[in-house]
Amino acid sequence: MISPDTLALLIYMSRRALPPLRALQAFEAAARHLSFAKAAAELGVTPGAVSHQIKMLEDWLGEALFHRLTRALRLTEAGEAALPLMTEGFDHLAAATAKMQVRKDDHLLTISVSPGFGSLWLVPRLDRFRRKYPDIEVRLDGTDRLVDIAAGEADVAIRYGMGGYSGVQSDRLFAMRAIPVCSPSVLSLGPSLRSPSDLKDHTLLHVEWKEAEGSWRTWLLAAGATDVDPFKGPRFTKEEMAVRAALVGEGVALIGDRMAADHLASGRLVRPFHAELSTPLVFAYFLLVQKDRRDDPKIASFRNWLLDEAQSFQGTDTPLS
Known part of the structure; x- marks a missing residue:
């Protein structure tokens, strides 16, 4: 006799019994395009791989999803019924994934900084920032390349120059x-x-x-x-x-x-x-922040902390031997 716990597990598993995700992706793309070749280009695989995944899906379902004509594809009744729900399902998956990524990125601060400034000045002070803002994860991108913070290559950038940077808010740290x-x-x-x-x-x-x-x-x-x-x-x-x-x-x-x-x-x-x-x-060294993101909590926290560090640092004298 099946125990209540085992029965509940079997019911749960039956509700979650799904074919492989790759097969579902192949079907949804091919059904939208009515083309194995276009689906393959979208998914970055070969048309043969798409055809194979769909055949696996049809075998799993015990139901044909396409009428395979000489020069065309046509959805069967089952395929036509499934496509809108399948597309909606993948849209929901994409939206859920994006939300998870946003939650992750909310706490990740990417700082673009030259290797010299990073290793000689910033890194020795970062522990103070981490202790003050333990929920913010810091990622240092040590590069002299001019990154595009407007395009999201970094949240903030620290650069050495004359100032006058266009399109961003720039704060002078020190000369x-x-x-x-x-x-x-x-x-x-x-x-x-x-x-x-x-x-x-x-x-x-x-x-x-x-x-x-x-x-x-x-x-x-x-x-x-x-x-x-x-x-x-x-x-x-x-x-x-x-x-x-x-x-x-x-x-x-x-x-x-x-x-x-x-x-x-x-x-x-x-x-x-x-x-x-x-x-x-x-x-001099400058902190660069995209103007429309300066109120982002993680960016504002880092900016305020860094300006305070630079101000207190300028108030100290360089030791003499």
Whole structure:
């Protein structure tokens, strides 16, 4: 004798007894187009695969769904009756899936940021944001490519430039000054480094992409160290690589003071010269937000937090060795 629990399970299973989803998709597409070839193009499979899935469905149902004519398809009575409900069902599935995706995306914040700014400044501070907004999941897209935030490639972007970005709200975070930095071991173990002219006996580490506004040549001229070759030493396309080289004692890097601040505060890097020996950089970092999305809760939360972080950060002095 069947127990009530077993009977309930069998009734549930009978209500949910459905043919494979792929077969239903193949039928719905082929029935709309009255063409296996057009259905195949929509589904990204071959016409043979569509035909096979429909044959499986017909076998499962024990009912023909198409009249297969020489150069055409025509729905049977069963096929005609099923098509409107099937299309409506797939529409409901698509809408339900979209709702699930929206719920997921409501809590996912994608930040487009250059690898240098991301690794040297933003990442060390992100834990404070996560603790303040634990329900917001952060995704960092580390790229120098100009992403289209209007098209949804990212929720916000942090970029280095002159400002004046069109079509978006831009908030200036901070500008920087170029400063020489090195590992403490360079001062303790290497040749003397008491004045800028002493750099002639040290390796200069260059950040290639920033040389248009903050090169060693500009800094050395401002410091009066005309006897130092401003072009010697390795060149790096990424700021974080030059910082890494400086950290392991490979030479003296010319870095934006804000990008070096955390390493200076920890003592992993030091400034060999007085604070006045720095050159202002023309560009600044900006936060970019699509204007019609600035009130989105996750975007507004990040924007307010980041502006507060930038403001408090500008109020601190860059440590001097």
